Amino acid sequence: MPNMKNKIARLVKAFVYQSGIDAMKRRLAPSSVPVIVRYHSVCSDSNLISAGIRITPEAFSEQAAYFAKYFRVITMNDLVDQIQKRKAFQKNTLVLTFDDGYTDNLEAARVLKAHGLTGLFYITAGCIESDEPFWVAEVRHLIENTGKKEMRLALPDGECRIALSNATERERAIKKMTRLFKSVNIETRENLRIFFRRELNDTPPVPKDLMLNWSQLGELVAMGMEIGGHTMTHPNLPSATKDEAQREIRECKLLLETRLKTEVRHFAYPNGGSIAHFDDKAKTLLQEAGFQSATTSKAGKPGFESDLFELRRMRATEKLSEMLWEF
Ligand SMILES: [Zn+2]
Missing domain, CATH: 3.30.1490 (Dna Ligase; domain 1)
Known part of the structure; x- marks a missing residue:
């Protein structure tokens, strides 16, 4: 029975999107609650990236085109500023974020740019110069x-x-x-x-081009994309010792800022799932390091009462109709 219920729900959501009801709602009854969207990889297939965090380039292009038409995509800097100053949010506001720093994010950024949109890319900085794979x-x-x-x-x-x-x-x-x-x-x-x-020593080496390199990151910056921190080696911060967590947070900010000559103000806590992925220790260390916000992997939407170091996001899905239902 739950399967049948899910199937009907999916059909209803698809109908609301495809019939134009969603587009009409965005115009006639726009939402005043912003949404931070959480993407990871944008690629067709991968043996290295879990299917749960991949969106195909075709679906992403469709999503970007729809967001450009019916939403107002702003930077995290602007969202944080609006929360701090309690400025009224404009209608249908979105912030698009991408975790980890996969190479395919460069093409995603080009798609955003072509639509006049912007995104925030949270980079696992230690993967860029080190031989240690993600x-x-x-x-x-x-x-x-x-x-x-x-x-x-x-x-x-x-x-x-x-x-x-x-x-x-x-x-x-x-x-x-x-x-x-x-x-x-x-x-x-x-x-x-x-x-x-x-x-498991009978396997070939992990391919080296999984993550963005410095020159590709430079292209993201030149396109006007925001760069955020995602630690050096993607630890689960509550499991790390205080010294380890501090090093992961500080070195990540310093390395990205030094190499990319851009300010890195925002952070995303790595991991998520059933084990706690952020705690008071991590929040304090981030503030001490000079970050201005941090997003979690918990579902939810930001508001004036939000803790800027515990901002919730909505997960991107392959089907735009499923995402729009939650916005
Ligand atoms: Zn991550």
């Missing part, structure tokens, strides 16, 4: 590419065996490893990573 992608890459049917990991509470003999088991293993990497401090994560690599 750990979230490496977990997926190793498990997807190994020929081994099982792996063993030495964990503090004993040895753990993880089955890898079919697609379901591998997807389960990716979830388990990702959750494990999120739940430990950075030093432990890096130690686990060494064991993990040794265990």
